[in-house]
Amino acid sequence: MASKCGVSYAQGLIILVTASMLAVGHADTIVVGGAENWHFGFNYTNWAFQNSPLYLNDTLVFKYDPPNGTTFPHSVYLLRDFRSFLRCDLRRAKQVASVTQGGGEGFKFVMKRWQPYYFACGERAGFHCKVGLMKFAVMPLPRCHIW
Ligand SMILES: *[C@@H]1O[C@H](CO)[C@@H](O)[C@H](O)[C@H]1NC(C)=O
Ligand SMILES: *[C@@H]1O[C@H](CO)[C@@H](O)[C@H](O)[C@H]1NC(C)=O
Ligand SMILES: *[C@@H]1O[C@H](CO)[C@@H](O)[C@H](O)[C@H]1NC(C)=O
Ligand SMILES: [Cu+2]
Secondary structure, eight states, rough: OOOGGGOGGHHHHHHHHHHHHHHOOOEEEEETGGGGOOOTTHHHHHHHHHTTOOBBBEEEEEEOOOSSSSSSOOEEEEEEEEEEEEHHTTTTTTTETTTTTTTTEEEEEEOOSOEEEEOOOOOGHHHHHHSSOEEEEEEBBOOOOOO
16 A cells, blocks of 8 residues: 555656655545444454554545434544543543434545544443444554655
């Protein structure tokens, strides 16, 4: 994935310029959990670990069925910091997607800032986050370093 960034000096300045032009505006769309989507009991920390690195402007897609008689509701929150992430502390967390927004094509979140993002499901006062493992942290990287 990062191969575009691995331009060596031997490949010359022309390629470097072209590569950096291509890199601007390039971004991937990643479904959180892959085929598992966003559900209770899947290890999203492990998923994030296996799918890293992610990059600035990449889009994360959270897919989960809206609540009905048979499905459990889920949601997406951004936790405030690493400490609240560890504890699944939802106080002062920011809801970014409601229980209905994960339907259809899913809820899309673009990581626009160079900062850690602490995602969690906010349902059942942290139970989904804590026991259901519905949380993960991402630090999106700049796609290309300029040497
Ligand atoms: C991310 O997208 C914004 C607006 O679409 C753009 O201005 C910015 O350069 C992009 N950043 C990166 C690292 O590609
Ligand atoms: C989830 O995955 C992480 C990273 O692989 C691992 O350290 C952790 O023990 C796993 N958690 C559970 C409850 O299996
Ligand atoms: C609830 O949603 C699930 C998944 O979309 C679907 O399989 C199920 O039939 C739905 N149940 C009801 C009662 O609508
Ligand atoms: Cu949940």
